[in-house]
Amino acid sequence: MPKLDEKSVINLAEEYIKKYKLHKGFPEYKFQFIRFSPSPSLYSDEPIWEVAYDAEGWDDLQHSIIISDTEQIALCVSGFQPVWLPKEFQEKEEKLTKREKRLKRKGELPDYKIDSYAFTSKYPCLYVDFNEIISDDCVLLSQNSVKSDFWGNPVLLREGLKVIGYMQDENTGGMRDDLIVSGVCTRNTTDIFLHVRWLLKFDSKIHFISDLEKEDIKI
Numbered sequence: 082m083p084k085l086d087e088k089s090v091i092n093l094a095e096e097y098i099k100k101y102k103l104h105k106g107f108p109e110y111k112f113q114f115i116r117f118s119p120s121p122s123l124y125s126d127e128p129i130w131e132v133a134y135d136a137e138g139w140d141d142l143q144h145s146i147i148i149s150d151t152e153q154i155a156l157c158v159s160g161f162q163p164v165w166l167p168k169e170f171q172e173k174e175e176k177l178t179k180r181e182k183r184l185k186r187k188g189e190l191p192d193y194k195i196d197s198y199a200f201t202s203k204y205p206c207l208y209v210d211f212n213e214i215i216s217d218d219c220v221l222l223s224q225n226s227v228k229s230d231f232w233g234n235p236v237l238l239r240e241g242l243k244v245i246g247y248m249q250d251e252n253t254g255g256m257r258d259d260l261i262v263s264g265v266c267t268r269n270t271t272d273i274f275l276h277v278r279w280l281l282k283f284d285s286k287i288h289f290i291s292d293l294e295k296e297d298i299k300i
Contacts, residue, residue: 083128084150087115094132094146110134110144117150127151193258193290195247199231202245204263206231209246209281211260220246221274222266222281238279242266245300246281252289262287263300 085093091112098110113133120128128150135144199206207228213221222228227235231247243265252258263285269277285300292298 083117083119083130085130085148090115090130090132090148093148094134097146098134193252193256193294195231195249195259195261195290198245198247198259198261198290198293204243204245205234205236206245206247207236207281209248209262211246211248211262211287215271215273215280218283219267220262220281220283221277222246222279224277224279226278228279238266240266240268244281250289252291258289258291260287261290261293261300 094112111134113135115130115132118129118131130148130150132146132148133144134146195206207222207230209220209222211220215221223238226238228238230236236242236244243263246262246264248260250258250260262281262283264281264283267280267282269275269280271280288298288300293300
């Protein structure tokens with residue numbers, strides 16, 4: 082069963098047209114029809130409503146407002162060229178598994194991202210690719226002597242500089258859980274990967290951020 086009804090959808094469409102002045106200078110419009118599509122469409126992976134209308138004096142095209150049944154998406158379709166309305170009407174919920182949706186409803190969905198760690202860390206947080214580990218305690222870090230940290234600030238790499246290496250990842254349950262390691266910058270003096278100037282030498286194990294929180298590990 083749809084969550085919205087025709088009256089509420091019409092009201093939403095009028096709100097979008099007036100608030101965002103979709104047809105400046107031609108305020109007169111009249112609704113032609115409204116229809117509900119329960120199946121995923123070109124515009125959304127959830128049920129949608131289409132409200133078709135004419136904007137008199139604007140052009141000869143039929144226009145539509147496409148609204149998701151959860152009100153999270155609104156799309157103004159002008160001819161064949163869709164134009165997204167402002168951000169507040171186009172955000173969609175991330176695709177979650179049934180278990181994740183259940184946890185989220187309970188307010189229990191874990192969110193282990195580097196963001197919160199980087200906010201409190203006293204060391205620069207630099208992206209590394211853990212697929213580029215070249216020994217038990219070393220990973221490729223940078224071809225240049227300047228590398229941007231998580232916040233986009235330039236960090237001048239130097240021998241012995243303490244940093245945090247991180248990479249986006251997910252746990253076995255498919256939920257976001259980033260990898261993180263503590264280490265120091267060291268020049269690449271090996272005879273491999275000669276294009277890489279700097280390496281990150283680990284001084285801790287590689288952890289999931291969830292492990293740091295659950296086991297109260299400090300790195």
